[in-house]
Amino acid sequence: EIVGAYVVALKGMGMKILENISEGLGLEKDFFANELTEDNILTINHYPICPDPSLTIGLPKHKDPTLINIVQAPADIPGLQLFKDEQWFGFETAPNAFLVFVGNQLEVVSNGKMKGVVHRVVTNSNNARTTAVFFVSPSMECIVKPAKALSEAEDCGPLYKAFRYKDYFDIHTGHDGDRDAILETYDFKI
Numbered sequence: 598e599i600v601g602a603y604v605v606a607l608k609g610m611g612m613k614i615l616e617n618i619s620e621g622l623g624l625e626k627d628f629f630a631n632e633l634t635e636d637n638i639l640t641i642n643h644y645p646i647c648p649d650p651s652l653t654i655g656l657p658k659h660k661d662p663t664l665i666n667i668v669q670a671p672a673d674i675p676g677l678q679l680f681k682d683e684q685w686f687g688f689e690t691a692p693n694a695f696l697v698f699v700g701n702q703l704e705v706v707s708n709g710k711m712k713g714v715v716h717r718v719v720t721n722s723n724n725a726r727t728t729a730v731f732f733v734s735p736s737m738e739c740i741v742k743p744a745k746a747l748s749e750a751e752d753c754g755p756l757y758k759a760f761r762y763k764d765y766f767d768i769h770t771g772h773d774g775d776r777d778a779i780l781e782t783y784d785f786k787i
């Protein structure tokens with residue numbers, strides 16, 4: 598019952614965030630209120646205490662295969678790291694804050710205006726860490742492509758090819774979210 602209410606609230610928050618993003622991108626407010634956001638999954642990740650964090654990683658380097666991910670993580674136990682300028686860095690979060698990650702599908706739909714964030718989770722030797730991650734994804738049959746309004750408005754044309762989400766997802770899971778493998782398959786031009 599509680600998880601059900603939590604998921605409904607997360608979906609509502611996700612759609613609100615996407616409404617604001619569509620507005621920021623200059624798209625209609627309800628641009629994402631369709632099969633682009635139809636598939637929603639709540640996962641719980643548990644990272645046990647690791648005696649020697651140099652030997653193992655919690656979650657390897659990846660970009661999320663979704664439109665957005667909403668992460669609730671304990672503020673006082675570090676773990677998440679972002680990859681920027683060829684290096685990893687951790688960051689602090691506020692208590693009870695949600696982290697919103699841009700996934701690959703939002704990168705495609707926004708025609709590259711928003712970039713999927715490369716991240717990983719490291720382990721630590723002092724505390725176990727548990728996080729809740731809500732995935733907002735297209736349905737498997739959804740055709741994902743750059744929003745026409747964006748590719749036409751700037752004369753740059755679509756920077757990504759259209760694809761069926763299931764085809765993308767199968768490659769993503771087969772390559773652990775490896776960016777290059779996905780870019781190669783879809784001939785992304787960036």
Ligand SMILES: O=C(O)CCC(=O)C(=O)O
Nearest residue numbers: 642661670677718728730
């Ligand atoms: O557990 C976390 O801190 C992040 C998890 C994550 O990146 C994911 O599930 O895609």
Ligand SMILES: [Fe+2]
Nearest residue numbers: 660661666716
């Ligand atoms: Fe992730």
